[in-house]
Protein backbone atom coordinates (compact mmCIF):
# COMPACT_ATOMS: atom_id res chain seq x y z
CA UNK A 310 0.00 0.00 0.00
CA UNK A 311 1.55 3.27 -1.14
CA UNK A 312 0.71 6.88 -0.33
CA UNK A 313 0.64 9.83 -2.69
CA UNK A 314 2.13 13.14 -1.55
CA UNK A 315 0.96 15.74 -4.08
CA UNK A 316 3.45 18.58 -4.48
CA UNK A 317 2.02 22.07 -4.24
CA UNK A 318 4.87 23.30 -6.42
CA UNK A 319 2.46 22.52 -9.25
CA UNK A 320 -0.55 24.18 -7.54
CA UNK A 321 -1.78 27.72 -8.09
CA UNK A 322 0.09 29.75 -5.44
CA UNK A 323 -2.66 32.37 -5.50
CA UNK A 324 -5.13 29.65 -4.50
CA UNK A 325 -3.08 27.44 -2.21
CA UNK A 326 -5.85 26.84 0.33
CA UNK A 327 -8.20 25.68 -2.42
CA UNK A 328 -5.53 23.48 -4.01
CA UNK A 329 -4.54 21.88 -0.71
CA UNK A 330 -8.15 21.22 0.32
CA UNK A 331 -8.55 19.65 -3.10
CA UNK A 332 -6.05 16.93 -2.10
CA UNK A 333 -8.23 15.84 0.86
CA UNK A 334 -11.34 15.97 -1.32
CA UNK A 335 -9.69 13.55 -3.71
CA UNK A 336 -8.63 11.06 -1.03
CA UNK A 337 -5.03 12.16 -0.46
CA UNK A 338 -3.56 12.09 3.06
CA UNK A 339 -0.25 13.92 2.56
CA UNK A 340 0.89 17.14 0.93
CA UNK A 341 4.46 17.74 -0.24
CA UNK A 342 5.90 21.22 0.28
CA UNK A 343 9.04 22.12 -1.70
CA UNK A 344 11.24 24.73 -0.05
CA UNK A 345 14.03 26.13 -2.27
CA UNK A 346 16.60 28.78 -1.40
CA UNK A 347 18.21 29.72 -4.71
CA UNK A 348 21.57 28.45 -3.39
CA UNK A 349 21.30 24.71 -2.85
CA UNK A 350 19.10 24.62 -5.96
CA UNK A 351 18.83 27.20 -8.75
CA UNK A 352 15.27 28.18 -7.91
CA UNK A 353 13.37 29.91 -5.09
CA UNK A 354 9.93 28.74 -3.99
CA UNK A 355 8.31 29.18 -0.58
CA UNK A 356 9.31 29.15 3.09
CA UNK A 357 8.32 29.15 6.73
CA UNK A 358 5.28 31.50 6.61
CA UNK A 359 3.66 29.41 3.90
CA UNK A 360 4.10 26.21 5.91
CA UNK A 361 2.52 27.97 8.92
CA UNK A 362 -0.36 29.22 6.78
CA UNK A 363 -1.01 25.75 5.35
CA UNK A 364 -0.97 24.23 8.84
CA UNK A 365 -3.94 26.43 9.74
CA UNK A 366 -6.09 25.21 6.89
CA UNK A 367 -5.30 21.51 6.59
CA UNK A 368 -4.96 18.31 8.62
CA UNK A 369 -3.04 16.62 5.81
CA UNK A 370 0.40 15.29 6.72
CA UNK A 371 2.74 18.19 5.89
CA UNK A 372 5.71 16.59 4.13
CA UNK A 373 8.26 19.39 3.92
CA UNK A 374 11.23 18.90 1.57
CA UNK A 375 14.01 21.38 2.35
CA UNK A 376 16.19 22.12 -0.68
CA UNK A 377 18.26 24.62 1.25
CA UNK A 378 21.93 25.05 2.15
CA UNK A 379 22.85 24.05 5.75
CA UNK A 380 19.28 23.21 6.76
CA UNK A 381 20.22 22.86 10.45
CA UNK A 382 19.89 26.65 10.63
CA UNK A 383 16.14 26.46 9.96
CA UNK A 384 14.81 23.09 11.10
CA UNK A 385 13.40 24.45 14.34
CA UNK A 386 11.40 27.13 12.54
CA UNK A 387 9.96 24.63 10.06
CA UNK A 388 8.91 22.24 12.82
CA UNK A 389 7.32 25.07 14.78
CA UNK A 390 5.52 26.18 11.63
CA UNK A 391 3.80 22.79 11.58
CA UNK A 392 5.79 20.30 9.49
CA UNK A 393 4.96 16.64 10.21
CA UNK A 394 7.89 15.27 8.20
CA UNK A 395 10.98 17.36 7.56
CA UNK A 396 13.50 16.04 5.04
CA UNK A 397 16.97 17.50 4.50
CA UNK A 398 19.52 16.91 1.74
CA UNK A 399 22.70 15.11 2.81
CA UNK A 400 24.60 17.10 0.17
CA UNK A 401 23.67 20.38 1.87
CA UNK A 402 26.05 20.22 4.87
CA UNK A 403 28.78 18.27 6.68
CA UNK A 404 27.69 14.83 8.01
CA UNK A 405 28.04 15.95 11.62
CA UNK A 406 25.59 18.80 11.08
CA UNK A 407 23.17 16.54 9.20
CA UNK A 408 23.17 14.07 12.10
CA UNK A 409 22.66 16.91 14.54
CA UNK A 410 19.82 18.34 12.45
CA UNK A 411 18.04 14.96 12.42
CA UNK A 412 18.33 14.76 16.22
CA UNK A 413 17.07 18.30 16.55
CA UNK A 414 14.02 17.58 14.38
CA UNK A 415 13.21 14.51 16.49
CA UNK A 416 13.71 16.39 19.75
CA UNK A 417 11.13 18.91 18.55
CA UNK A 418 8.63 16.08 18.03
CA UNK A 419 8.71 15.89 14.24
CA UNK A 420 9.51 13.00 11.87
CA UNK A 421 12.87 13.39 10.17
CA UNK A 422 14.39 12.19 6.93
CA UNK A 423 17.21 12.59 4.46
CA UNK A 424 17.15 13.26 0.72
CA UNK A 425 19.55 12.01 -1.94
CA UNK A 426 20.10 13.80 -5.24
CA UNK A 427 20.31 11.58 -8.34
CA UNK A 428 24.13 11.53 -8.41
CA UNK A 429 24.42 10.69 -4.69
CA UNK A 430 24.93 6.93 -4.18
CA UNK A 431 22.88 4.86 -1.74
CA UNK A 432 26.04 4.27 0.35
CA UNK A 433 26.09 7.96 1.26
CA UNK A 434 22.92 7.36 3.31
CA UNK A 435 24.53 4.72 5.56
CA UNK A 436 25.54 7.03 8.45
CA UNK A 437 21.92 8.23 8.79
CA UNK A 438 19.80 5.08 8.36
CA UNK A 439 18.87 4.61 12.00
CA UNK A 440 17.89 8.25 12.43
CA UNK A 441 15.44 8.36 9.51
CA UNK A 442 11.66 8.04 9.49
CA UNK A 443 11.82 8.53 5.73
CA UNK A 444 14.43 8.51 2.97
CA UNK A 445 13.63 10.51 -0.14
CA UNK A 446 15.25 9.42 -3.40
CA UNK A 447 15.12 12.19 -6.00
CA UNK A 448 14.10 10.93 -9.43
CA UNK A 449 14.92 14.30 -11.04
CA UNK A 450 17.55 16.94 -10.27
CA UNK A 451 15.95 19.01 -7.50
CA UNK A 452 14.86 22.54 -8.33
CA UNK A 453 11.99 22.33 -10.77
CA UNK A 454 8.72 20.49 -11.32
CA UNK A 455 7.72 18.96 -14.62
CA UNK A 456 10.99 17.14 -15.42
CA UNK A 457 11.37 13.59 -16.78
CA UNK A 458 11.51 10.64 -14.42
CA UNK A 459 14.96 9.03 -13.98
CA UNK A 460 14.38 5.28 -13.95
CA UNK A 461 18.08 4.77 -13.24
CA UNK A 462 17.36 5.72 -9.60
CA UNK A 463 15.34 2.54 -9.00
CA UNK A 464 18.32 0.37 -7.95
CA UNK A 465 19.02 2.99 -5.26
CA UNK A 466 15.43 2.71 -4.03
CA UNK A 467 15.75 -1.10 -3.90
CA UNK A 468 19.05 -0.95 -2.07
CA UNK A 469 17.77 1.50 0.54
CA UNK A 470 14.57 -0.53 1.08
CA UNK A 471 16.68 -3.65 1.60
CA UNK A 472 18.91 -1.96 4.17
CA UNK A 473 16.00 -0.32 5.93
CA UNK A 474 14.12 -3.61 6.19
CA UNK A 475 17.04 -4.80 8.34
CA UNK A 476 17.73 -1.77 10.50
CA UNK A 477 14.54 0.29 10.52
CA UNK A 478 11.62 -1.41 8.73
CA UNK A 479 9.08 1.30 9.60
CA UNK A 480 11.06 3.86 7.57
CA UNK A 481 9.30 5.18 4.47
CA UNK A 482 11.08 5.34 1.13
CA UNK A 483 9.80 8.29 -0.87
CA UNK A 484 10.43 9.15 -4.53
CA UNK A 485 10.12 12.64 -5.99
CA UNK A 486 10.21 13.90 -9.55
CA UNK A 487 8.49 12.85 -12.75
CA UNK A 488 6.11 10.45 -11.01
CA UNK A 489 2.97 9.94 -13.11
CA UNK A 490 0.41 7.31 -14.08
CA UNK A 491 3.10 5.36 -15.97
CA UNK A 492 6.16 5.74 -13.76
CA UNK A 493 4.42 5.11 -10.43
CA UNK A 494 4.38 1.34 -11.00
CA UNK A 495 8.14 0.86 -11.15
CA UNK A 496 8.58 3.07 -8.06
CA UNK A 497 6.28 0.83 -6.04
CA UNK A 498 7.84 -2.36 -7.45
CA UNK A 499 11.25 -1.02 -6.39
CA UNK A 500 10.06 -0.49 -2.81
CA UNK A 501 8.95 3.14 -2.61
CA UNK A 502 5.84 3.63 -0.47
CA UNK A 503 5.43 7.44 -0.58
CA UNK A 504 5.19 8.91 -4.07
CA UNK A 505 5.40 12.64 -4.68
CA UNK A 506 3.52 13.88 -7.74
CA UNK A 507 3.32 17.55 -8.67
CA UNK A 508 2.43 18.11 -12.31
CA UNK A 509 0.82 14.72 -12.75
CA UNK A 510 -1.55 15.30 -9.82
CA UNK A 511 -2.60 18.85 -10.66
CA UNK A 512 -2.91 18.11 -14.38
CA UNK A 513 -4.91 14.89 -13.92
CA UNK A 514 -8.36 15.05 -15.48
CA UNK A 515 -9.67 12.86 -12.65
CA UNK A 516 -7.54 13.53 -9.55
CA UNK A 517 -9.39 11.04 -7.33
CA UNK A 518 -8.74 8.29 -9.89
CA UNK A 519 -5.08 9.34 -10.06
CA UNK A 520 -4.76 9.10 -6.26
CA UNK A 521 -6.27 5.59 -6.38
CA UNK A 522 -3.98 4.51 -9.20
CA UNK A 523 -0.86 5.70 -7.40
CA UNK A 524 -1.91 4.25 -4.05
CA UNK A 525 -3.16 0.93 -5.42
Ligand code: DX5
Nearest residue numbers: 316451452454455487507508
Ligand atom coordinates in the same frame (compact mmCIF):
# COMPACT_ATOMS: atom_id res chain seq x y z
C1 DX5 B 1 11.61 19.12 -7.49
C2 DX5 B 1 10.68 18.97 -6.34
C3 DX5 B 1 9.53 18.11 -6.62
C4 DX5 B 1 8.59 18.61 -7.69
C5 DX5 B 1 8.06 17.41 -8.41
O1 DX5 B 1 12.75 19.76 -7.06
O2 DX5 B 1 11.35 18.42 -5.23
O3 DX5 B 1 8.79 17.81 -5.44
O4 DX5 B 1 7.53 19.34 -7.20
O5 DX5 B 1 7.37 17.83 -9.50
P1 DX5 B 1 6.88 16.82 -10.63
O6 DX5 B 1 6.02 15.80 -10.00
O7 DX5 B 1 6.15 17.74 -11.56
O8 DX5 B 1 8.12 16.23 -11.26
Ligand code: ZN
Nearest residue numbers: 343374485505
Ligand atom coordinates in the same frame (compact mmCIF):
# COMPACT_ATOMS: atom_id res chain seq x y z
ZN1 ZN C 1 10.14 17.72 -3.50
